[in-house]
Amino acid sequence: DWQLGAIRETGGMVGLNFATGFLREDGKMNADTGLDIMVRHIDSLLQALGEDGIGLGSDFDGAMIPAVIGDVAGLPKLIDALAARGFGRALIEKIAYRNWLSVLE
Numbered sequence: 250d251w252q253l254g255a256i257r258e259t260g261g262m263v264g265l266n267f268a269t270g271f272l273r274e275d276g277k278m279n280a281d282t283g284l285d286i287m288v289r290h291i292d293s294l295l296q297a298l299g300e301d302g303i304g305l306g307s308d309f310d311g312a313m314i315p316a317v318i319g320d321v322a323g324l325p326k327l328i329d330a331l332a333a334r335g336f337g338r339a340l341i342e343k344i345a346y347r348n349w350l351s352v353l354e
Contacts, residue, residue, distance in 0.1 A: 250297070253294075253297040253298060254297070256298060256302065257297065257298050257299060257302055260301075261302065261352075262298065262301070262302045262303060262304055262348050262349075262352055263294055263298060263302060263303055263304070263306075264303075264304045264305055264306025264307070264349075265287065265290055265291055265294065265303065265304070265305050265306050266306050266308055266312075267287070267305075267306060267307050267308045267309070267312065267314040267315065267318065268308045268312035268313060268314060269282045269312075269313050269314060269315060270312075270313065272286050272287060272290060272315070273286065278313040279313070280313055280314070280315060280316040281315075281316060282315040282316075282317075283315065283317065284315070284317055284318075284326060284327060284330040285330070286315075287315065287318075287327060287330070288327075288330050288331060288334050291303065291331065291344065292334075300340055300343055300344075301343065301348060301351070302348070303343075303344055303348065304344060304345075304346075304348045304349045304352075305324070305327070305344060305345060307321070309321060324345075328341055328345060331344070
């Protein structure tokens with residue numbers, strides 16, 4: 250929590266880690282990890298960082314990620330899950346790419 254507080258105070262952001270060992274409460278590297286867990290993490294990060302402080306981190310570089318995502322082609326499933334949870338289009342765009350663009354600028 251203190252790390253997230255420091256990131257928020259300095260205007261930083263966090264990319265959601267897709268590695269299942271970080272997503273799951275049991276810490277298991279298990280591809281059978283649902284989108285609901287990812288959405289809960291995003292909810293939690295939003296509470297800690299605000300809507301300008303979160304993005305998608307992915308970890309497509311070799312981490313065990315949820316099978317439901319698979320690879321970059323599965324990202325629309327996560328976006329759809331956020332929309333189904335009631336996230337508005339503007340917030341989804343911030344999480345998906347606009348916050349990263351802000352950091353890079």
